[in-house]
Amino acid sequence: MKILVINGPNLNFLGIREPGIYGKNTFADLLQMLQAWGGELGVEVEQYQSNHEGDLVDKIQWAYGKVDGIVINPAAYTHTSVAILDALKAVSIPAVEVHISDVDAREPFRQISYAGLACKHTIKGQGFDGYRQAMVWLKKHYGTPSPTPVEG
Ligand code: CA2
Numbered sequence: 216m217k218i219l220v221i222n223g224p225n226l227n228f229l230g231i232r233e234p235g236i237y238g239k240n241t242f243a244d245l246l247q248m249l250q251a252w253g254g255e256l257g258v259e260v261e262q263y264q265s266n267h268e269g270d271l272v273d274k275i276q277w278a279y280g281k282v283d284g285i286v287i288n289p290a291a292y293t294h295t296s297v298a299i300l301d302a303l304k305a306v307s308i309p310a311v312e313v314h315i316s317d318v319d320a321r322e323p324f325r326q327i328s329y330a331g332l333a334c335k336h337t338i339k340g341q342g343f344d345g346y347r348q349a350m351v352w353l354k355k356h357y358g359t360p361s362p363t364p365v366e367g
Contacts, residue, residue: 223290275302284353285310303333311349
């Protein structure tokens with residue numbers, strides 16, 4: 216199974232500012248964790264981060280026919296982007312939305328998610344572990360079952 220992990224604007228600044236909301240681990244730490252979790256789950260992980268809405272749309276379109284699942288944290292574009300929603304709908308790849316912080320406990324505008332309307336599942340407020348949980352969820356629901364060992 217191959218999973219594409221997409222991160223939106225400013226997430227490359229993780230660990231540099233606002234540790235109270237997003238934790239003190241850096242974006243480089245997150246990328247290392249994604250690869251380690253992929254190894255543990257037996258899942259191939261590709262990651263992509265951009266600060267640009269159109270680039271995120273391009274990457275979602277690129278994924279068509281190439282990956283089995285998408286984990287996406289569209290960051291601020293979560294709350295504004297119909298283009299990302301439409302791209303996720305267009306490719307129809309099973310997607311899980313992740314938010315590091317508990318968006319429901321923050322400003323009202325963060326409680327609206329356009330991208331989430333095209334996602335099968337959402338994980339919020341679990342810190343970086345939310346990405347692992349999203350990969351576990353995709354593997355459970357869309358991974359190929361391991362063959363049953365034959366005895367004898
Ligand atoms: O909780 C999340 O994961 C968010 O998607 C993060 C976005 C925010 O706009 C969403 O409402 C919730 C913001 C990411 C910005 O990341 C920063 C990292 C370091 C310093 C400042 C911002």
